[in-house]
Amino acid sequence: MVGFRVVPRFILAVIPIVGVPLSMMAQAPTGPTWDSYTRALPVIRQAIEASGGAERLSKLDDVSMTITGRMHMINQSLSPNGPLAIEQYNAKLLMDLRNNRSWRQQESRYPVDFVFGFQQVTKANEGFVIDLTLNNFGPEFIPLDKDGVATARARDAREIPLLLLRQASERVATLRSLGTRMEGDNKQEIIAFSQPDGTEVTLTFDGKTHLLAKVEILQDNGVNGDEVLSSGFSDYRPVNKILFPHRRIDSRNGTLFRELAYEVNLDMHPADALFDLPKGYVAPSTSAEKPAVELAHNVYRIQSNNSLAVLFKDYVFVVEAPNASRDSEAAIATIRSLAPGKPIRYLTVTHHHEDHAGGARPFMAIGATIVTTPGNRRFFQRIASASHTIRPDELTQKPRPPLIETFDKKRVFSDGEQTLELYSIGPNSHVNEMVLAYLPNQRLLYQGDALILPNSGHDIPKATRLTAEVATKIKELGLQPAIITDVHGRVATADDYRESLRKAGITPQF
Ligand SMILES: [Zn+2]
Numbered sequence: 001m002v003g004f005r006v007v008p009r010f011i012l013a014v015i016p017i018v019g020v021p022l023s024m025m026a027q028a029p030t031g032p033t034w035d036s037y038t039r040a041l042p043v044i045r046q047a048i049e050a051s052g053g054a055e056r057l058s059k060l061d062d063v064s065m066t067i068t069g070r071m072h073m074i075n076q077s078l079s080p081n082g083p084l085a086i087e088q089y090n091a092k093l094l095m096d097l098r099n100n101r102s103w104r105q106q107e108s109r110y111p112v113d114f115v116f117g118f119q120q121v122t123k124a125n126e127g128f129v130i131d132l133t134l135n136n137f138g139p140e141f142i143p144l145d146k147d148g149v150a151t152a153r154a155r156d157a158r159e160i161p162l163l164l165l166r167q168a169s170e171r172v173a174t175l176r177s178l179g180t181r182m183e184g185d186n187k188q189e190i191i192a193f194s195q196p197d198g199t200e201v202t203l204t205f206d207g208k209t210h211l212l213a214k215v216e217i218l219q220d221n222g223v224n225g226d227e228v229l230s231s232g233f234s235d236y237r238p239v240n241k242i243l244f245p246h247r248r249i250d251s252r253n254g255t256l257f258r259e260l261a262y263e264v265n266l267d268m269h270p271a272d273a274l275f276d277l278p279k280g281y282v283a284p285s286t287s288a289e290k291p292a293v294e295l296a297h298n299v300y301r302i303q304s305n306n307s308l309a310v311l312f313k314d315y316v317f318v319v320e321a322p323n324a325s326r327d328s329e330a331a332i333a334t335i336r337s338l339a340p341g342k343p344i345r346y347l348t349v350t351h352h353h354e355d356h357a358g359g360a361r362p363f364m365a366i367g368a369t370i371v372t373t374p375g376n377r378r379f380f381q382r383i384a385s386a387s388h389t390i391r392p393d394e395l396t397q398k399p400r401p402p403l404i405e406t407f408d409k410k411r412v413f414s415d416g417e418q419t420l421e422l423y424s425i426g427p428n429s430h431v432n433e434m435v436l437a438y439l440p441n442q443r444l445l446y447q448g449d450a451l452i453l454p455n456s457g458h459d460i461p462k463a464t465r466l467t468a469e470v471a472t473k474i475k476e477l478g479l480q481p482a483i484i485t486d487v488h489g490r491v492a493t494a495d496d497y498r499e500s501l502r503k504a505g506i507t508p509q510f
Pocket of ligand 1: 353449
């Protein structure tokens, strides 16, 4: 023992090192991350093998798809209580893998006769979106930067299992196993990974075929709150020796959303010109936008979400709360800077659709009263009680019951100087209940979806059925609007409205 004590220091320092086996110095990874990763990796490899094999897939130049089917109009139907309207869904996708670019064309339809057409093109780090029907954002293209491209590609990949497998195999460090799940006698493997834009996806693989059966993401929705969007793939059939699904069923929190059929073509070798900006489209105007535009004395259009702030002596009345809490939080900040210290006491919406009412929660949180038609009471209660844990808002932090007042035909707010009239004008072809907000002193009308002027250019679109229906109501109520505004488009005049009617062969009545 004495001898041990006198062993020189440097020897002590050396002994443990030379004494440890090499395997201990470069230890193999262990632990939950590694376990999860190593369970997930073979699932991706098996799926690639089952789809056609890595070698065959690596020789693939491009994938073109035609997607057609039916869309169930969640938060876009006649009544907030259902049944859901059904619209046609049409999209064409082309993923040029060889040249790292993509092309997508899609038609969006809304009840009863709204048709919007969009085209999206992405290259390695840039891209654009254009309005093909020129009835939404007009002839100005929307540029996509690197992040915009990543988001667009991630969404496209969620529609094409092969692209998801490709992304997953390029991002293996983000792969995790979520275990298995029995579906009848089918032991499904469930894994997760993070797409290049940061979206976390959950993939479910069929235990027998090893093919991708389902992809899910979590998202926040203004009306429904926390939402699982799921796409189920089936009817896999070979196209040039690669298996592609030919059927897709989407659901949101279990409610049927889209029923789609795929038509797939491979290696079509698209011409370069397909990815060019089509003629007639111009760069977006770069004029700095003010946070609000005063349309008339004490009446402001909030530029971030096109809602309307009507300033009374003692309070502010807001018309329309589109999309989700984020949008209304920005609008409320702008309104507070316009009218410091004045409480926002009321909110009304033209109708219950998500793009008009989905942002109601921040108004509920600050104690504003929702003034609406009777059929929307339950709808707003549902919005108030929806769970928002993915993107918590003020109402999540401080829940309170919503203040809701309903009216039947007409409700007037006036302080002697400022007057706002609300008219219930439903039902029509778009919704069962609809409100017009009218400022008689300023002859300003706020309407929903009856007239949508594109946000750029000078085009006046042809009237839809709703344009004509609302025109009849304007005439019946004896309103004489000079300025007509809404949540979607640029500010219109009565002449613009009349021209839209004439384009559809309708003689204007007001
Ligand atoms: Zn609508």
